[in-house]
Amino acid sequence: MTFPVLADSVVASSAVLAYLPSPPRGVWYLGPLPLRAYALCIILGIIIAIWWGEKRWQQRGGQQGAVLDVAMFAVPFGLIGGRLYHVATDWQKYFGADGNPMNALKVWEGGLGIWGAVLLGGVGAWIGCRVYRIPLPAFGDAIAPGILLAQAIGRLGNYFNQELYGRETDLPWGLEIYERFGSDGRLDMMNGVSTGVVQKVVQPTFLYELLWNLLGVAVLVWLDRRYRIGHGRLFALYVAIYTFGRFWVELLRDDEATHLFGIRINTYTSTIVFLGAIAYFLLATRGRETAELLRPGTDRPWPWQLAALRARGAQSEAEAASEDSVAASEKRAAKAESEAAESEPSATEPTVVTPKATEAEPTVSETEAATTAPASEAATTAAKAEPERADAGNESESKGDNSSTDSAATKAAKAAESGQD
Secondary structure, eight states: OHHHHHHHHHHHHHHHHHSBOOOSBSEEEETTEEEEHHHHHHHHHHHHHHHHHHHHHHHTTOOTTHHHHHHHHHHHHHHHHHHHHHHHHTTHHHHSTTOOGGGGGOGGGSOOOHHHHHHHHHHHHHHHHHHHTOOHHHHHHHHHHHHHHHHHHHHHHHHHHTOSOBOBOOOTTOEEEEEEEOTTSOBOTTTSEEEEEEEEEEOOHHHHHHHHHHHHHHHHHHHHHHHOOOTTHHHHHHHHHHHHHHHHHHHHBOSSOOEETTEEHHHHHHHHHHHHHHHHHHHOOOOOOOHHHHOOOSOOOOTTOHHHHHHHHHHHHHHHHHHHHHHHHHHHHHHHHHHHHHHSOOSSSOOOOOOOSSOOOOOHHHHHHHHHHHHHHHHHHHHHHHHHHHHHHHHHHHHHHHHHHHHHHHHHHHHHHHHHO
């Protein structure tokens, strides 16, 4: 009887020891300044995403500093969008019977919806790309793995906050949720300090999503190197990978959330966004952008330099108009050259001169013909006049001979007559 009881106790002890412990606290204080693990994880994720995105952008041929410039727009928009989505989907926490609307502004206490962050963050990135003349799809491809890695780091913040966990479980890797109390002695599961008392053991959904995100990062990097994906398709793959995993994680979660027809609203959102991402990936079949498209070629002012931004916008419009004009001129010149090449006779074909209705510039052969024509006509006229002059000379000579003969005969006749007399 002793051995079975001892065996049961050993199994129970090993199972308990295998549970994942929660952190004893998620907030530390430096004097009056609170240092929150959740905020540190978010900041660390943003820094890594920008740093890695910058490296990937330059490897694709982009200009240094472009990712940081666009992030100046995207990050604030993303934080606001993430908070708005969280408040909208969990409105009862802030606007319900026991809610406090002012708590909606306390971002440091947790609560950022990834869908709102991606949506408004994308709007901010679009504005930044418009300002700095960067193609948004290429920018999204460069930062996609970094964003997913930042989300994995952000899940550690949920771990410190003891939030976004799953249903109760007896699995060996279950997560222990501790009771925490604040300095005032009140129960504060998020900001308090643990007493070591386990309230419940739950599915560590934060860990599932963290591991899924890391796997997705590896897949994105491999696919990008293997197939050189571009034109926003890698970003679409990131969205599809994340939403596919998030769909199953949502089915395991048991924390407070808004339901629609008995299903968590994030489950619907994951499905819709997943289908949209797959559709974009299949329809946008263009390849990766060239390095020339990623480099604006001019210095970019900081976002707060409004006058410089306006001046740069005017310069960009002028450069675009100039480029269009040069392209049109080159097109006309190429067309004229092609027409001239088609009109030139080949070396084996005889030259056929056809009269043209319009005046055209004389060719070399026409100029030589015009120059030699008067000379040939003069030579012909001289040749015709020479025999005529010869005939006239003969006639005058014959007339002279006849006249001299006649005069001699006349003199002889007169002499004879005088002799007779």
